[in-house]
Amino acid sequence: xxxxxxxxxxxxxxxxxxxxxxxxxxxxxxxxxxxxxxxxxxxxxxxxxxxxxxxxxxxxxxxxxxxxxxxxxxxxxxxxxxxxxxxxxxxxxxxxxxxxxxxxxxxxxxxxxxxxxxxxxxxxxxxxxxxxxxxxxxxxxxxxxxxxxxxxxxxxxxxxxxxxxxxxxxxxxxxxxx
Numbered sequence: 001x002x003x004x005x006x007x008x009x010x011x012x013x014x015x016x017x018x019x020x021x022x023x024x025x026x027x028x029x030x031x032x033x034x035x036x037x038x039x040x041x042x043x044x045x046x047x048x049x050x051x052x053x054x055x056x057x058x059x060x061x062x063x064x065x066x067x068x069x070x071x072x073x074x075x076x077x078x079x080x081x082x083x084x085x086x087x088x089x090x091x092x093x094x095x096x097x098x099x100x101x102x103x104x105x106x107x108x109x110x111x112x113x114x115x116x117x118x119x120x121x122x123x124x125x126x127x128x129x130x131x132x133x134x135x136x137x138x139x140x141x142x143x144x145x146x147x148x149x150x151x152x153x154x155x156x157x158x159x160x161x162x163x164x165x166x167x168x169x170x171x172x173x174x175x176x177x178x
Contacts, residue, residue: 014052016042018063021056022099030056030107057112060104064116067097072120080127088170090121094154095166101158110155117151125150149173 020041024033033056039049053059071093078085094101104110125146126139134142150173157169164172 010052013042013044013048014059014062016044017049017052018059021059022103025103025107026099030103030109057109060100060109060112061116063100064113067093068116068120075124080124083127084170084174086124087173088166090150091154091157091166091169091173095162098158098162101154105155105158113154114151117154118147121147121150 017038020038021033024037024041035046035049035056038056038059039046053062071089074089074093075086078089080086101113104113122143125143153169153173157164
């Protein structure tokens with residue numbers, strides 16, 4: 001029971017730190033934000049921060065890991081072979097993270113998202129193109145093209161304030177996957 005309670009407290013601490021960071025990022029340049037400022041806003045100690053993270057970027061990376069884990073669970077429910085649904089889930093998952101994404105763009109930290117997209121989406125894109133009769137070289141480049149496409153279309157969609165629906169975005173991207 002003690003481990004469950006500690007795990008719960010740790011999750012609350014991490015959520016508080018992330019939320020505080022997002023609030024501060026809306027008003028202040030990321031590179032001018034201190035750990036002290038974030039922990040004060042979060043209502044946690046610096047020690048609590050350093051038990052979980054080394055630097056502020058780790059807060060974002062950790063949260064992105066959670067986002068992609070949720071996305072992965074959603075994919076498991078619909079099945080990886082349903083390419084359109086997989087693409088739709090991508091846009092739906094990240095539309096819900098508007099504040100984070102806008103903060104990443106404003107702070108020029110989109111490379112953190114790109115890194116996660118490259119790592120996570122490569123396997124998904126491989127599945128999307130695996131039934132095509134591509135040479136190994138063409139398959140490799142096509143996978144990289146699709147992975148980068150997911151990221152760049154997401155960034156452009158955010159910059160357009162999500163004017164198009166997730167379904168429209170999924171249909172648009174899905175055209176490249178056929």
